[in-house]
Amino acid sequence: MSHRITAWVAIGILLTASKALPHHNMTALFDLNDRVNITGTFTKVDWRNPHIQFFVEAKNDKGQTETWVVEGPPPSFFRSRDIAKTDFEGAIGKMVTVEASRARDHTTSGLLRVLTLPDGKTVSACPQNC
Amino acid sequence: MSTLKIAIRTTTAASCAALLLACTALLLAQDQSPQGEKSKQAKAQNIARTFELNARTITLFNRQGKELRRVGARGMYGAVVLSPDAKRLAVLKADLEKENQDVWVVDLATGASTQITSGQSREFSVSPVWSPDGSQLAYVALRGGSFEICRKASNGQGAEEVLYKLPGIAQPTDWSSDGRFLSISSSDLSGGVLSALPLTGSGERKLIEIFRSPKQMQGGRLSPDGRLLVYFSNETGKNEMYVRRFDPIAGAGDPAGPWQISDQGGLGGGFWRGDGKEVYYLAADRSIAAVTVTTAPAIAFGKPKILFRIPDSIGPTAGDISRDGELMVMTVPPPQLRQLTIFDREGKVVKTVGEPGLFVQPHLSTDGSKIAVMKVDPETSNQDIWTYDVATGAGHAVTHDRWPHNAPVWASDGKSVLYVTTRDSYSSIYRRAWDGTGEEEQLFRYTPGAGMVMTDASADGKFVTFYTGVMVLVPLRPEEKALDRKAIDWLREDYDVVGGRFSPDERLVAYASNETDVNSLEVYVRPFDAGKPDTPPPGKAVQVSKNGASGMINWRQDGKELYYMTRDWEVMSVDVTTSPTLQTGSPKVLFKLPGPLVGNPPQWKNVSGDGQRFVFAMPAR
Numbered sequence A: 001m002s003h004r005i006t007a008w009v010a011i012g013i014l015l016t017a018s019k020a021l022p023h024h025n026m027t028a029l030f031d032l033n034d035r036v037n038i039t040g041t042f043t044k045v046d047w048r049n050p051h052i053q054f055f056v057e058a059k060n061d062k063g064q065t066e067t068w069v070v071e072g073p074p075p076s077f078f079r080s081r082d083i084a085k086t087d088f089e090g091a092i093g094k095m096v097t098v099e100a101s102r103a104r105d106h107t108t109s110g111l112l113r114v115l116t117l118p119d120g121k122t123v124s125a126c127p128q129n130c
Numbered sequence B: 001m002s003t004l005k006i007a008i009r010t011t012t013a014a015s016c017a018a019l020l021l022a023c024t025a026l027l028l029a030q031d032q033s034p035q036g037e038k039s040k041q042a043k044a045q046n047i048a049r050t051f052e053l054n055a056r057t058i059t060l061f062n063r064q065g066k067e068l069r070r071v072g073a074r075g076m077y078g079a080v081v082l083s084p085d086a087k088r089l090a091v092l093k094a095d096l097e098k099e100n101q102d103v104w105v106v107d108l109a110t111g112a113s114t115q116i117t118s119g120q121s122r123e124f125s126v127s128p129v130w131s132p133d134g135s136q137l138a139y140v141a142l143r144g145g146s147f148e149i150c151r152k153a154s155n156g157q158g159a160e161e162v163l164y165k166l167p168g169i170a171q172p173t174d175w176s177s178d179g180r181f182l183s184i185s186s187s188d189l190s191g192g193v194l195s196a197l198p199l200t201g202s203g204e205r206k207l208i209e210i211f212r213s214p215k216q217m218q219g220g221r222l223s224p225d226g227r228l229l230v231y232f233s234n235e236t237g238k239n240e241m242y243v244r245r246f247d248p249i250a251g252a253g254d255p256a257g258p259w260q261i262s263d264q265g266g267l268g269g270g271f272w273r274g275d276g277k278e279v280y281y282l283a284a285d286r287s288i289a290a291v292t293v294t295t296a297p298a299i300a301f302g303k304p305k306i307l308f309r310i311p312d313s314i315g316p317t318a319g320d321i322s323r324d325g326e327l328m329v330m331t332v333p334p335p336q337l338r339q340l341t342i343f344d345r346e347g348k349v350v351k352t353v354g355e356p357g358l359f360v361q362p363h364l365s366t367d368g369s370k371i372a373v374m375k376v377d378p379e380t381s382n383q384d385i386w387t388y389d390v391a392t393g394a395g396h397a398v399t400h401d402r403w404p405h406n407a408p409v410w411a412s413d414g415k416s417v418l419y420v421t422t423r424d425s426y427s428s429i430y431r432r433a434w435d436g437t438g439e440e441e442q443l444f445r446y447t448p449g450a451g452m453v454m455t456d457a458s459a460d461g462k463f464v465t466f467y468t469g470v471m472v473l474v475p476l477r478p479e480e481k482a483l484d485r486k487a488i489d490w491l492r493e494d495y496d497v498v499g500g501r502f503s504p505d506e507r508l509v510a511y512a513s514n515e516t517d518v519n520s521l522e523v524y525v526r527p528f529d530a531g532k533p534d535t536p537p538p539g540k541a542v543q544v545s546k547n548g549a550s551g552m553i554n555w556r557q558d559g560k561e562l563y564y565m566t567r568d569w570e571v572m573s574v575d576v577t578t579s580p581t582l583q584t585g586s587p588k589v590l591f592k593l594p595g596p597l598v599g600n601p602p603q604w605k606n607v608s609g610d611g612q613r614f615v616f617a618m619p620a621r
Helices: A004-014 A075-079 A085-089 B013-024 B034-054
Strands: A030-046 A053-059 A065-071 A095-103 A109-116 A122-124 B004-007 B056-062 B067-075 B077-082 B088-095 B100-107 B113-115 B124-130 B136-143 B146-153 B161-165 B171-175 B181-188 B191-198 B208-213 B217-222 B228-233 B240-245 B266-272 B278-283 B287-294 B305-309 B318-321 B327-332 B338-343 B349-364 B370-376 B383-389 B395-397 B405-410 B416-423 B426-433 B441-445 B453-457 B463-467 B471-475 B488-491 B497-502 B508-517 B520-527 B551-555 B561-565 B570-577 B588-592 B614-619
Touching (some): A030 A065, A030 A085, A030 A109, A065 A095, B034 B520, B056 B077, B077 B124, B124 B171, B136 B171, B228 B278, B370 B405, B383 B416, B405 B453, B471 B497, B488 B497, B520 B561
Parallel strands (some): A065 A109
Antiparallel strands (some): A030 A053, A053 A065, B004 B266, B004 B318, B056 B327, B077 B088, B088 B100, B100 B113, B136 B146, B146 B161, B287 B305, B318 B327, B338 B349, B349 B370, B370 B383, B383 B395, B405 B416, B453 B463, B463 B471, B471 B488, B508 B520, B551 B561, B570 B588
């Protein structure tokens, strides 16, 4: 659907600041209406543009361990919220809670909405990912 | 009775999110160190620039389109909705400091405003609709990461009541005249849904689906008797306005309609006169169109009649019309018409080119004889690529179709223009002759759904570069077909890299990044090896700018001078030497422009090869 005039307004606003763009269509890959809550061990973070990615090992309903791959906003999003790469690296091996939008293909991957780090610090990816 | 909403209700969740996305780039680290102070200044500059470019004025018009008066001060206003008695309006207002957006109510007689919602930082409210008696407002609020349909008294008193927790994104579009339902619109990849949310009764509320389409739908204003719904949809492949029955009791089982009421495209709106005998919408050419409605013996609609056209000078806007059709309100942005203007190195205007238009991001050919620029056609709202001859002002449409085109870049020989077009799910880079003749050639197609901001093509035509936060290169090997060409993440770091530009000899690449301060860009230069384009050659980047940059990185043709722009709209020059090692001189101010200017400075390639001419799209006087 063409919302050209509206888009133009948005572009005028957006173009006043540089930003990273996703390198794929998030709403095509993830269903924003289908949320999943994951509690598990934070194992790894890839802290790079155009968006970060991290991994959480969690048990499913059958007690089996699954690895969830969670995509987040770009590093600058977190830097501007006073959250550093070290905050994520410090969580490795510890328990975290993730609220994510589930992948449309129902694999164990999701788009970050809210992450709660081991020290209780909450990282919201809204409104971008909500 | 609700009032009649014209135009752009689409400035709701999506554009609000976009606005807040932009705001995120304005955030500030809270330390008080010198670096923290510098960052704070950068944020303040960004906010001031964003406000100056985008702040709107609430303006009242009569039904002939004549301005009556302005209400209150400029603000970051979005959608606006008149109260049923047309004495107040509800308006969305963004707070750039808090990075949020709230609903406000403004008294039209006094200009006094009342804040209705009070979201936290990075929360927002959208899509306000009035209750039939004007005592309440319903809206969607993002609270704690979830969308909720809420209502609150329109005098701002009392608590916010959550009516319904949305599983995803949807928006109320109207409140039925009997007060029993909200009409709800939602669209996603699976199509559009029009629903009703019951407000009466007890127990858990559930949405009642009225209609579902595999196509996109938006809007949904109710007729005064609450039996019909006007909305716009692309179900025929083109945006048009439709009316269908609204019957929450029958739900999706009601077979009546729909009726297409527009005949030359519709951009949105859709609203009813108080007696229900006329319905209005925003036509594709930004005219307000009226369609007569008869309901007996059967529902029927007349041919659209143009009332008036919103002037080009007003530009994109959001608005509403009172139920008696006599009063129109719009949030009017700063003047939109711009004049292509050539400056010399001292900042003196040398020449204006062509007539004023809705221009963004003019680029100069290397020889300085032609301009390529993005231009919006006010008649169709299409965004195309145009070229202009600097000497004569003659213009040529390089593209001329319904797809949005952007990011024009001259091929080094000045005979063709490269540009980006997004068609369906794909963004691609195309090339076409500068005068629009011949067929366009697809050079590269990116990942489905992914955006790109193209900034340069190498002098030998073997590489293009764009950014996504990552600086990406695409080798244009002639033996490869467009769909087989691969993108290379040339500089992918944890900071943003934007605006890459190849030096004329292709041995260096200049770019801007926020490596040292997330709120501020600086210009850097790195070596580039065309024989090994997979990764930058080893070595640290050389920082070129000293106190921040906004973009406009350009090389002089001999590679001995670089240009960029500061956040204060100063055009800077820096001497560059490459022997025995890469070194850059101290930045010097060439001239300062009366900013702010619209567009994306990292994309500006607007300096002639000899460094003597600069082109900008200046506000038309």
